[in-house]
Amino acid sequence: xxxxxxxxxxxxxxxxxxxxxxxxxxxxxxxxxxxxxxxxxxxxxxxxxxxxxxxxxxxxxxxxxxxxxxxxxxxxxxxxxxxxxxxxxxxxxxxxxxxxxxxxxxxxxxxxxxxxxxxxxxxxxxxxxxxxxxxxxxxxxxxxxxxxxxxxxxxxxxxxxxxxxxxxxxxxxxxxxxxxxxxxxxxxxxxxxxxxxxxxxxxxxxxxxxxxxxxxxxx
Amino acid sequence: xxxxxxxxxxxxxxxxxxxxxxxxxxxxxxxxxxxxxxxxxxxxxxxxxxxxxxxxxxxxxxxxxxxxxxxxxxxxxxxxxxxxxxxxxxxxxxxxxxxxxxxxxxxxxxxxxxxxxxxxxxxxxxxxxxxxxxxxxxxxxxxxxxxxxxxxxxxxxxxxxxxxxxxxxxxxxxxxxxxxxxxxxxxxxxxxxxxxxxxxxxxxxxxxxxxxxxxxxxxxxxxxxxxxxxxxxxxxxxxxxxxxxxxxxxxxxxxxxxxxxxxxxxxxxxxxxxxxxxxxxxxxxxxxxxxxxxxxxxxxxxxxxxxxxxxxxxxxxxxxxxxxxxxxxxxxxxxxxxxxxxxxxxxxxxxxxxxxxxxxxxxxxxxxxxxxxxxxxxxxxxxxxxxxxxxxxxxxxxxxxxxxxxxxxxxxxxxxxxxxxxxxxxxxxxxxxxxxxxxxxxxxxxxxxxxxxxx
Numbered sequence: 001x002x003x004x005x006x007x008x009x010x011x012x013x014x015x016x017x018x019x020x021x022x023x024x025x026x027x028x029x030x031x032x033x034x035x036x037x038x039x040x041x042x043x044x045x046x047x048x049x050x051x052x053x054x055x056x057x058x059x060x061x062x063x064x065x066x067x068x069x070x071x072x073x074x075x076x077x078x079x080x081x082x083x084x085x086x087x088x089x090x091x092x093x094x095x096x097x098x099x100x101x102x103x104x105x106x107x108x109x110x111x112x113x114x115x116x117x118x119x120x121x122x123x124x125x126x127x128x129x130x131x132x133x134x135x136x137x138x139x140x141x142x143x144x145x146x147x148x149x150x151x152x153x154x155x156x157x158x159x160x161x162x163x164x165x166x167x168x169x170x171x172x173x174x175x176x177x178x179x180x181x182x183x184x185x186x187x188x189x190x191x192x193x194x195x196x197x198x199x200x201x202x203x204x205x206x207x208x209x210x211x212x213x214x215x216x217x218x219x
Numbered sequence: 220x221x222x223x224x225x226x227x228x229x230x231x232x233x234x235x236x237x238x239x240x241x242x243x244x245x246x247x248x249x250x251x252x253x254x255x256x257x258x259x260x261x262x263x264x265x266x267x268x269x270x271x272x273x274x275x276x277x278x279x280x281x282x283x284x285x286x287x288x289x290x291x292x293x294x295x296x297x298x299x300x301x302x303x304x305x306x307x308x309x310x311x312x313x314x315x316x317x318x319x320x321x322x323x324x325x326x327x328x329x330x331x332x333x334x335x336x337x338x339x340x341x342x343x344x345x346x347x348x349x350x351x352x353x354x355x356x357x358x359x360x361x362x363x364x365x366x367x368x369x370x371x372x373x374x375x376x377x378x379x380x381x382x383x384x385x386x387x388x389x390x391x392x393x394x395x396x397x398x399x400x401x402x403x404x405x406x407x408x409x410x411x412x413x414x415x416x417x418x419x420x421x422x423x424x425x426x427x428x429x430x431x432x433x434x435x436x437x438x439x440x441x442x443x444x445x446x447x448x449x450x451x452x453x454x455x456x457x458x459x460x461x462x463x464x465x466x467x468x469x470x471x472x473x474x475x476x477x478x479x480x481x482x483x484x485x486x487x488x489x490x491x492x493x494x495x496x497x498x499x500x501x502x503x504x505x506x507x508x509x510x511x512x513x514x515x516x517x518x519x520x521x522x523x524x525x526x527x528x529x530x531x532x533x534x535x536x537x538x539x540x541x542x543x544x545x546x547x548x549x550x551x552x553x554x555x556x557x558x559x560x561x562x563x564x565x566x567x568x569x570x571x572x573x574x575x576x577x578x579x580x581x582x583x584x585x586x587x588x589x590x591x592x593x594x595x596x597x598x599x600x601x602x603x604x605x606x607x608x609x610x611x612x613x614x615x616x617x618x619x620x621x622x623x624x625x626x627x628x629x630x631x632x633x634x635x636x637x638x639x640x641x642x643x644x645x646x647x648x649x650x651x652x653x654x655x656x657x658x659x660x661x662x663x664x665x666x667x668x669x670x671x672x673x674x
Binding site for chain 2: 019
């Protein structure tokens with residue numbers, strides 16, 4: 001997933017960025033509320049992880065501004081405020097989850113996946129396409145019951161295309177969903193990943209739409 | 220409800236009232252009895268006098284009719300005995316003259332008196348009898364009469380019992396009434412006491428002053444003021460605990476996240492960077508806990524035995540030395556303008572104070588900046604100032620920065636948010652005043668602590 005992390009504490013921010021990257025996510029990290037709101041409007045994030053006590057603009061304000069303007073991606077609050085009042089207020093203002101510090105990184109990952117799943121309109125954890133089955137939690141892919149070994153990026157690309165089944169994704173869109181700001185991206189990176197996925201899962205899975213991008217058709 | 224220990228206002232009042240009533244009723248009874256006694260004496264005397272005059276008249280009459288000799292026989296006759304009886308003797312003037320010479324006449328009942336009449340006491344058959352003597356108008360006949368007062372004493376005793384009994388009965392009635400009245404009077408006090416006594420330790424609401432008598436009002440008011448102080452102290456305490464818990468979550472979250480990231484580190488560089496962050500997070504928690512402890516320590520009342528003669532310059536010099544290295548790392552110039560400034564203080568707390576001031580200054584002064592610590596004796600007392608040329612604290616924030624865990628808006632949460640609270644607290648327990656102003660040329664921050672003159 002492509003994630004926006006907004007956390008003003010250096011130590012927590014850095015640890016979260018690394019930890020979520022370990023889970024295979026591409027994470028952009030910002031430390032203040034104003035920049036966070038701008039980045040959220042600008043980028044295509046699958047979810048936002050938002051601290052509440054932020055410099056320049058409070059997290060609650062970020063949420064209410066974004067939701068007011070129809071921002072749809074899941075927003076998860078991560079905070080050390082743990083009173084019921086704060087939780088209720090946070091969730092009611094448009095957040096999808098409320099996670100109190102200190103938290104477990106595994107649990108945070110699971111909550112992210114759950115929020116993302118709901119946003120995608122899925123109720124099942126696994127994504128199934130024909131004989132291909134993807135388990136986002138375990139990051140495992142099977143084809144006709146046999147495990148297929150994918151790299152982190154290949155996995156993310158496959159999941160992204162499957163989640164947007166029937167819709168053509170441009171190379172730029174795919175790149176953005178896979179890489180955070182700090183990544184050095186080879187100009188043919190997407191082509192290489194698509195090539196590898198075709199090799200491992202069959203050449204008909206991903207269709208190239210000429211001069212537009214790639215798509216996985218509905219089964 | 221168990222009876223309260225200690226002396227009871229109600230019991231004391233009741234006992235005093237009953238004693239007072241007993242004294243009054245007793246006095247009244249005694250006076251009554253005495254009045255009765257006097258009246259009955261007078262009555263007795265009147266009757267004795269009446270008898271005497273009647274006998275005297277009879278004797279005069281006899282004398283006029285029969286002559287002296289016959290009269291003499293009558294007059295010398297034995298008196299009648301009996302319970303209501305009395306002895307009497309009637310003497311003529313001649314007999315009186317003879318009596319003195321020890322004639323055959325009976326001994327006189329009483330010593331002869333020259334007065335017209337005289338009451339007195341005489342001994343008859345070993346008992347004390349009431350006596351009376353008088354003359355007839357021409358002073359030719361003298362009568363002496365005595366009557367046993369036994370019946371009269373019995374009557375007196377009866378009256379005495381009646382008076383005493385009445386008094387005792389009235390006293391008992393009065394005691395009961397007084398108990399009822401006193402009890403009713405003290406009921407509002409009991410109500411107030413009960414309403415306070417039945418409270419839980421959580422219930423620190425004000426005691427209702429409605430229906431509290433004026434005399435008790437100051438006590439209830441004082442109690443309410445105390446409750447208010449306890450309430451606010453407790454509130455501060457609760458807020459502090461909640462804040463402390465909240466503040467501890469952040470470094471703990473960093474520790475936990477870093478530890479998890481470390482476990483799953485993908486390469487050596489990531490492992491090393493995460494381990495460094497983990498250590499830094501641990502250091503931050505440690506510092507926060509230390510600051511919390513410092514605050515808790517400074518929160519305790521200062522005991523006299525901790526106070527010493529302290530020169531502010533010494534404390535500042537010591538702390539300047541301690542912070543020299545860090546200042547160098549931060550690229551900040553650290554200067555001291557130290558003049559002697561003696562005060563009486565707890566040296567350990569003073570060190571904590573100066574350390575926090577320097578720590579704050581170092582934290583917020585950008586590289587290339589300068590921090591000056593100055594001490595000296597002023598007219599009003601010794602002063603310590605720490606001045607930096609950092610970003611400064613805007614005017615409206617200058618009071619709020621002393622609040623616990625308060626950080627300037629927009630500031631990254633690197634400090635514990637407790638430094639200035641500790642400074643304020645240490646100043647408070649020493650009776651010193653802390654003020655924040657802009658530094659030289661309206662730049663930076665100047666924190667000055669004005670101590671009391673060392674006595």
